[in-house]
Amino acid sequence: xxxxxxxxxxxxxxxxxxxxxxxxxxxxxxxxxxxxxxxxxxxxxxxxxxxxxxxxxxxxxxxxxxxxxxxxxxxxxxxxxxxxxxxxxxxxxxx
Numbered sequence: 315x316x317x318x319x320x321x322x323x324x325x326x327x328x329x330x331x332x333x334x335x336x337x338x339x340x341x342x343x344x345x346x347x348x349x350x351x352x353x354x355x356x357x358x359x360x361x362x363x364x365x366x367x368x369x370x371x372x373x374x375x376x377x378x379x380x381x382x383x384x385x386x387x388x389x390x391x392x393x394x395x396x397x398x399x400x401x402x403x404x405x406x407x408x409x
Contacts, residue, residue, distance in 0.1 A: 344368040345380030348387040357391040366397070373400030378408050 341347065344365050351361050365375075365384050374381040385401030392398060 342368055344375045344384050345377075348380070348383035351387050352383060352390070355390075357387055361387070362391060369397065369400075372404060374404035374408075375401075378405065381405055 342364055347361055347364055351357050365388060369375055369384070375384045381401055381404055385398055385405065388395060388401060389398040
């Protein structure tokens with residue numbers, strides 16, 4: 315039973331990962347892309363490029379929800395990095 319669950323989890327993770335990579339090639343929607351990448355625990359150069367290209371000068375993305383997901387992904391890819399820190403500051407300023 316445990317082996318079947320591990321296999322199903324691996325298949326789901328692979329599908330999410332492939333979906334995130336494909337989405338990065340097709341769209342510039344940072345929120346959708348970040349959610350998929352975070353949930354599949356993956357990040358790619360393409361995803362990072364989309365997030366970098368769509369981030370606003372004030373440190374946030376489209377809205378609070380998108381900024382939260384994008385910040386989580388950027389923190390995972392580059393812990394303590396300037397982009398993630400700017401996202402956190404933007405979120406704190408939205409209170």
